[in-house]
Amino acid sequence: MPSPAILTPELVRFVTSHLSIHIAASDGGGQATLVRGLGCRADPAVAGGLRLLAARPQAEPVLRGIAADGRVAVVFSEPETHRTVQLKARDARVLAPDDDDTALLAPYTDTLVTRLACVGTPEPFVRALLACPPDELIVVCATPDEVFGQTPGPLAGERLDAAHPLP
Amino acid sequence: MSPLRGVDTLRSCLEGILPAGLATCAPDGTPNVTYVSQLMYVDPEHVALSFQFFNKTRENILANPHATVLMMDPDTATRYRLSIRYLRTETAGPLFERMKATLAGIASHTGMAGVFRLRGADVYRVLAIEAVPGRSLPPPEARAPLLPALRRSVDALSGCRSLEHLIDTLALCLERHFGIAHQMLLMADALRQRLYIVASRGYASSGAGAEIPYGVGVIGVAARERTPIRIIFPAAEYAYSRAIREQLEGGALADRLEAGIPLPGLPDPSSQLAVPVHAGDRLMAVLYVESDQQYRFNYDMEDALVALCAMLGPCMCALQSEALEDDAAPATPAQPPPDASAPPLRVRYFAQDGSVFLDDAYLIKGVAGSILWTLLQDHQTLGRCEFSKREMRLDSRLRLPEVVDNLDARLILLSRRLADRQADLRIEKAGRGRIRLALTRPVSLIAGGTQAA
Known part of the structure; x- marks a missing residue:
């Protein structure tokens, strides 16, 4: 059952702190696919909701999956610490970005440049990886109802709850 | 892109330089996404993923073998989606050991030493490869081509008429044609299950006679598993000097292992590659090269040295077992007798x-x-x-x-x-x-x- 409480303020702060993001969906035929996310912010219009950015040309198979059943899995990882969390939602939908979404791309990219520099990834590489013309940006809106710790280690995959919202 | 041709052209994406994403699907259709610390080339049709932890990904692929990997070219940032199908898990043998050594390098590189432990090598068939649209960087300046280096080396080795000449020529070719500064050749002693250094270059002392048991370090694992072992990041537990020291400290081999000869080898190599040298089904030797530079030896270099060693092995065998004409300099006149007045x-x-x-x-x-x-x-x-x-x-x-x-x-x-x-x-x-x-x-x-x- 959906549980809006799963997205605690602490967890929202973590997943919106400009982390490395991958968004996955399945095609209804048992094949999951994925795309790199380009930013995440709390949805001001939906309690417990998130708005995830992606580049439409890269996301096509994922968008088809979302259109089919609305289910997504999103993994967020902090490159410097490997702290990783996966959220799942069943109500995902794809929207055009608003101005606040579009405005997120630049600070997101800048932060990832800094974060990935810590692990030796050159800036031009990160900027190429995250490049997206504004007119190609799309937003996946979703209200996560499950959260799993995925920091590498024996506890990876453990379900997290409101009492233990972070990996 | 044809998967057959594709995987061979995308091997740099499979070096573990950057983590890939993996999406799987539960039987009820729920997607799952995770990072894969290691994605490895197996052959033109297969890749292997490291199985380290029992988690949802594991559960999913055992129930539904279809998955998608999103990987990046570490130079150009070009992304590729690989549709893959899980086939089997290997928990021992050459692929497992190659992967274990590679993972040790990745763990050390990413600060995860002690966390990453390989439980198995999950082998997948590559069904399709899709180049993901998006910006990418121009490819890096090509490294020196390896085929001409290989050809020149093969030509040089084929002219050798004694084992010593062969060994010296190999060292010279590696240095001159492949630009490899630190190298050693270790002969296999199958009876005693160990290798001994017969020649080296790039160290203060040749270390001739120093030994390493099968199964220890990059060199020993390459010998035991009869497979090349390549690590592109520092991996302390596989470094020759440390591995051998630990064996000695362990005590089990201390009395039997050659411990009196100073070991050559870089103290903390950033790249290592050990290639077994075979003649038929017999292990003749292991060629080991190392560098202070990360990612010094890529898949292509491994291919080139494997090909060179494929020619080296039968040459070694022939020159050792037959009393061929010695191509050394003509015999020098007999030495003058030793100075009888010198202390013996x-x-x-x-x-x-x-x-x-x-x-x-x-x-x-x-x-x-x-x-x-x-x-x-x-x-x-x-x-x-x-x-x-x-x-x-x-x-x-x-x-x-x-x-x-x-x-x-x-x-x-x-x-x-x-x-x-x-x-x-x-x-x-x-x-x-x-x-x-x-x-x-x-x-x-x-x-x-x-x-x-």
Whole structure:
């Protein structure tokens, strides 16, 4: 059952702190696919909701999956610490970005440049990886109802709850 | 993109330089996404993923084998989606060991040493490859092409007429044509399940005679599994010097392993590659190269050295087992007799392990020690300086193994060990199939604790 409480303020702060993001969906035929996310912010219009950015040309198979059943899995990882969390939602939908979404791309990219520099990834590489013309940006809106710790280690995959919202 | 051609052209994405994403699907259709610390090339149709933890991904692929990987080219940032199908998990053997060594490098590189532990190598068939649209960087300046280097090296090796010439030519080719500064060649001793250094370049001392057991470090694992082992990041637990030190500290091998010869090898190599050298199904040797530079040896370099070693093995075998014409410089005139007034060089020999000490300093043990002792005895009692390899092969005092004696290799290591020690005693070539003992001081032979002659 959906549980809006799963997205605690602490967890929202973590997943919106400009982390490395991958968004996955399945095609209804048992094949999951994925795309790199380009930013995440709390949805001001939906309690417990998130708005995830992606580049439409890269996301096509994922968008088809979302259109089919609305289910997504999103993994967020902090490159410097490997702290990783996966959220799942069943109500995902794809929207055009608003101005606040579009405005997120630049600070997101800048932060990832800094974060990935810590692990030796050159800036031009990160900027190429995250490049997206504004007119190609799309937003996946979703209200996560499950959260799993995925920091590498024996506890990876453990379900997290409101009492233990972070990996 | 055709998966057949595709995986071969995308091997740099499979080096573990950047983590890939993996999406799987539960039987009820729920997607799952995770990072994969290691994605490895198996062959043009297969990749392997590291199985480290029991988690949802594991559960999903066992129930539904279809998955998608999103990987990046580490130079250009070009993304590729691979549709893959899970086939099996390997928990031992060459692929598992290759992956385990690679993962050790990745773990160390990403600060996850002690966390990453390979439970299995999950092998997947690649069904389709999709280039994901998006910006990418221009490809890096191409490295020096390897095929011309390989061809020049093969040409050079094919002209060698003695094992020593072959070994020296190999070292020269690696240095000159492949730009490899740190390298060693270790001969396999199948009976004792260990390798001994016969030649090296790039170190303060050749380390000739130093040993490493099968299964230890990059070199030992390559020998045991008969597969190349390549690590592109520092991986302390696989470094030759550390691995061997731990073996000695462990005590189990301390009394049996050659411990008296200083080990060559970079203390903390950033890249390592060990390639087994075969002749038919027999392991002849392991070629080991290393560098202070990360990602110095890529898949193409591994291919080139595997191809070179495929030619090296049969050459080694032929030159060792047949009394071919020696292509060394013509025999030099006999040395002047040693200076009789000089104090004698005390050579002490312990028969139980074949160890030899020169003026109380350790030289060598095992078969090489027995060879030297026998030659010196004949020199002392019969006044002989020259010996043919043919007669040595038949001499039971040498304690040569019956099947594969490696006499040539042992003589090479002995002469190099003596050169390393700058002893007043050398072994040099004396023309076709013959060697000569060259002494600049008289010798005094002492068997165990007793003076023998």
